Amino acid sequence: MAKLKLKGKDLRVIGYPEGPVISIAMNVMERNYKHHTTEQAIDILKDVLTAPADYMEDAVLAPVAQQLLPKPAPEGVEISLNTTGISFNVFGSEFIEPGAMNQMYQAAKLPVSLAGALMPDAHAGYGLPIGGVLATENAVIPYGVGVDIGCRMCLSVFDIDPKELVQREPYFTRELNEATLFGGGRQFDNATEHEVIDRPEFDQLPLLKALQGRAAKQLGSSGSGNHFAEFGLVEIKEKDPVLGIEAGAYLGLLTHSGSRALGANIANHYTKVAKQKRRLPGEANNLAWLTMDEQEGIEYWMAMNLAGDYASACHHVIHAKIAKQLGRQPLKMVENHHNFAWREMYQGREVIVHRKGATPAGKDVLGIIPGSMTAPGFIVKGKGELASVNSASHGAGRKMSRTAALNTITRHAL
Structure with a gap:
């Protein structure tokens, strides 16, 4: 009998x-019914x-049945970008790299x-460019906030003659090295007690609970990069x-760091969730958002604010030790953060303002904009400019990345 x-x-005729x-x-x-x-x-x-x-449970025909069943729609909704974007102001456009501009156009x-x-120190990042400010309606973008959630500047001003920095340099050097830890992943041998580690959010979200122990041991550390x-x-x-300090010369302690592994894990987890819920085309993929009235958005907002408070606590631990x-x-402590999202009023409506690598600069809001390694920084006071969405730069800007600098500039030249 022929096989x-x-x-x-034959199959198309019957409707396949x-x-x-x-x-x-x-x-x-042909393999299983060859004699039919x-x-x-x-x-x-x-x-x-x-x-x-x-036939889904049929040992032979299940592969055929599976192909015939309607395919489940991919998780999340595929969303198209608007043909034309909102207009936005660019400050210092001649110094901003094309990659950052392109990311802002996508956003x-x-x-x-x-x-x-877009702030004058802007450069390309993931999702929103670093130095990008974006106000959204009822939506928070995890990668619009960034990985190092709540990264901040903190300045303590002491009524100490700054000449002591030269006269007692070894002493001040030792105090810095003993007050904090630098390096990716580093943590103290023993956890530091602080009320932020006992926050109820750690018990309310399984993701945070798994990070609590590590967060306790990294409290007061500074991480790596440009910190x-x-x-x-x-x-x-x-x-x-507003600052309230008499004119004069003082000793200052300035720190820059963020939320360590806690913030990074929150950012990566909820970015993945956002991408599953809202699929965006190509380069805009990292700008997936969560709405403020859905469970995942509420969770992210809760976790983001905890990470911001944790970052602040890291600075306060360092400053208290010193x-x-x-x-x-200190006579005064000035503190401001970037890599965060705020509920704010903008032109009469409530919005979510993302400042990724940008300093809040609402009316009379104090901040610090640090210089480069060889240039001074500034204590600043916001003017509340709508043109910048109440924002200012978060640093001096850069002509190249740290990696490029290490490869092209010798220590002697620096």
Whole structure:
């Protein structure tokens, strides 16, 4: 008896759709029903086509049935970008690299975008560019906040003659090295007690619970990258009513660091969730958002705020250690953060303002914009400019990345 030999047109005639199912069905039938006639094989395939769900448990015909069942829609909704984006102001455009500009143009086309600005120290990042400011409607973008959630500057101003920095340099160097840890992944041998580690959010979200122990051991550490802790001269030219410090020269302790592994894990987890819920095309993929009235968005907002408070606590631990060693309490502490999202009013409506590598600069809001390694930084006070969405740069900007600098500039030249 001749072996069964089917043709693709035999299956198309009875209604099989174009695609992999035809070759799969032919292969299954010819291997498992090789002694059946063509008519018998076609009758079997007609039955599978009529009710594929009935054959999902069939040891032989299940692969055919599986191909015939409607495919589940991919998780999340595929979203198109607007053809034209919102307009946004660019400050210092001649110094901003094309990659950062392109990322901001992508963000401006999101259906949830309402306003934006690009700071003069902007450069390309993941999702929103570093130095990008974006106001959205009822939506938070995890990669619009960034990985190092709540990264911040913190300055303690001490009534100590800054000449002591030169006269007692080894002492101040030792205090910096003993007050914190630098390096990716580093943590203290023993956890530091602090109320932020006992926050109820750690018990409310399984993701946070798994990170609690590590967060406790990294509290007060500084991480790596462009993070630093340094002493320096603080010059106040004239008394400002908001800053409240008399004109003069003071000793300052300035630190820059963020939320360590806690923030990174929150960012990566909820970015993945956002991408599953809202699929965006190509380069805009990292700008997936969560709405503020869905469970995942509420969870992210809760976790983001915890990470921001944790980052602040890291600075306060460092500053408290050094203040104790100096035997002085600071006259003033100035602190501001970036890599965060805020609920704010903008032109009469509530928005979510993302400042990724940008400093809040609302009316009379104090901040610090640090210089490069060889240039001074500044204590600043916001003017509340709508043109920048109440924002300012978070640093001096850069002509090259740290990696490029290490490869092209010698220590002697620096």
